[in-house]
Amino acid sequence: MADLRDLVLEAHGAAKWKRFRQIEGDMSIVGLLWARKGWPDVLRSVRVTADIAEQQLSYQPFTADGLRSFYRPDLVAIDTLDGKRLKQRSNPRNAFANHTPATPWDDLHLAYFSGYAMWNYLNTPFILELPGFLTEELEPYAEGHQTWRRLKVTFPDSVATHSREQVLYVDDNGLIARLDYSADVSGGVPSAHFTSGYLEFEGIKIPTRRRAFLRNADGTPIQDGVVVAIDISGIRFS
Template identity: 80%
Template sequence: MADLRDLVLDAHGAGRWKRFRSIEGDMSIVGGLWARKGWPDALKSVRVTADIADQQLSYQPFTAEGLRSFYRPDEVAIDAFDGKRIKQRSNPRQAFAGHTPATPWDDLHLAYFSGYAMWNYLNTPFIFALPGFASEEIEPWVEGHETWRRLKITFPESVATHSPEQVFYVNGSSLIARLDYFANVVGGIPTAHYTSDYREFDGIKIPTKRRAYRRNADGTPIQDGIVVAIDISNIRLS
């Protein structure tokens, strides 16, 4: 049987991905998580710009017109469009110590979580081929009338992400249909995150619809409320 990681990389366009240095998208990001943290509509209509080689990303507007966020694993900030720095925080992940799912966020918490999460999403699955990542195919999963192969990915400590181990579900087209993780910075919420409505941009296949749900102990999603809903209207690669 062909190596699942390589099948996934090829199906999403890994050969072309190497020529790009940045990715930009127009998005709507809503859901129960943002409301619970005190920011229900903060990311409802945003432009996201992410660096591909480095873990760097920004949202604009961010919390107010004329402002944008800046994210790196070791620093987050909020800047004015003219470049003036409004506020910043070093070692931002430490600011989540002791948080539970009910703990409210300030704007820099929001900048960190939304920054690392979206950088991961936009760069998946291509980050699987980077040094320090480990992959292992595990037992398949039956979802409705389909059987999905599953890939367990172990992330290196250098990459900010939800949890060090995540499981990616691969459909018959070798595209990622779901990922499971524990959202550690929000109290370790077990999450089933579905991806769909793939579109091709410059030869790269990207899901334009994401829906995340809390996950039962048996792996099934709890579908009585959407934790995160992401809709992407356009992607530009350069």
């Protein structure tokens, strides 16, 4: 049987991914998480611009017309479109200390969480080729009429992410159908995050629909409310 990590990379177009430096997408991001944190519709219509080689990303508009966010693991900020910095926070992950799922966020909390999360989403599975990532195939998982191969991923400390250990669920075409994690900065609640609507851009396959749910101890999703809903209407590489 083919090595699952290599199968996933090939299926998503990893060889083509290496040709580019930046990815841009038009998105709608809503769900119970944003409402609980005090920002129910702030990301409903945004343009996301992400570096590929570096962990850097911005949203525009961000919290108001004429503003954009800036995310890097060690710094988040809010800028005007002409480059004036209005506020910033160094070591932003530390600002989530002792947060629970009910703790509200300020705009810089929002910039950090939405920044690292989307950078991860757009760059997965390609980041598996970066130094320090460890992978291990787990037992398959069956749910309903579907059976997925599973790849456990351990992230290096150098990459900001939801949790150090995550699990990718892989369909028969080698595409990621689901990922499991516990978002440490928002209280560590177990989540099941489904990906679908794959489209090909520049030979690279990107899911255009994402739905995240809370997850039971047996791995099944709790489908009584969508925690995060992401819809992507366009992707551009440069």
